[in-house]
Amino acid sequence: MGTRTEPVGDGAGLTTGAVARRLGVAPTTLRSWDQRYGIGPAAHVGGKHRRWREPDIAVLARMCALTSTGLPPAEAARIARTSATTERADRTPSPAGRPGAAPEGGRRRGGGTGLQLADVRQECRGLARAALRLDADSVDDLLASAIADHGLVTAWNEVIVPTLMAVGRKWESVGERYIEVEHLLSWHVSSALRRTHAAPSPVRAGPPVLLACVPGEGHTLPLEALAAALMERDLPVRMFGAALPFEALDGAVRRMGPAAVVLWAQSRTTASRPLAQHVAGMRWGVRGARRAPLVLTAGPGWAGPHVPGTVRPLGLEEALVVLGSIR
Structure with missing residues (x-):
């Protein structure tokens, strides 16, 4: 051509x-x-x-x-x-040594459909463009490449999260016009995270880490990223996803005796201090040798005063360090 x-x-x-x-x-x-x-x-x-x-x-x-x-x-x-x-x-100098004049009226840059991405990896820009086009195949390919090239934690922190935040800012600023972009991107991020541990691998013996969103909380992607990262490390995980009711959480903790419980809250309206304190105070086993879970209050909803008896990790990497230390 x-x-x-x-x-x-x-x-x-x-x-x-x-x-x-x-x-x-x-x-x-x-x-x-x-x-x-x-x-x-x-x-x-x-x-x-x-x-x-x-x-x-x-x-x-x-x-x-x-x-x-x-x-x-x-x-x-x-x-x-x-x-x-x-x-x-336009960039070619004129005979007098001045740049050529732009066409009358100038040229408009993109029609306002781009996402606001500041100093980010190039992969973020590519992923954002693919999401805006609703190009599912490209989104899948780019997510898989980012995870393969950088590892799950770096891909999450430096590629996926900035792109998700940019998409969220976009549809919030223009009403509901771009909410389908966020839904498509979130779905494919969730699928990519699950594919990272699709192949079965030996899991270490011992009590599992229980992951759950608090009642009323529907944002699961950060918890899914943590689950995928823990499974990469061959740690036993029980993922309960969005809005686990109090009674179900209480029953799951008592039945499984987990090494740790991670309670995710995206919003302060869903973060429940009494719930976290209740889980932190749970005990099981024979008298004299009772055990209790390590409770992590994860997510921006827990900002503010510390919940006694719990640990509040600041990000995915810190949560992995804390959970790795109890093994």
């Missing part, structure tokens, strides 16, 4: 896979855009391997932004190529 072949060193550009992760587009989509619309790299290595330079990636980013608004790919490609040509002309 008019692509020239020239020798390019390894440091002269990015591979198709790297660009796909950066922009939140499946590699097959990039190849299709190259074949169908001529949106491809300016150079190949040895006539075969693609290497994308920053001007090539800028055209791709523009096309991604346009298609995310619903514009047909063919039209988006035409506009992206035209914009790139115009921008290069």
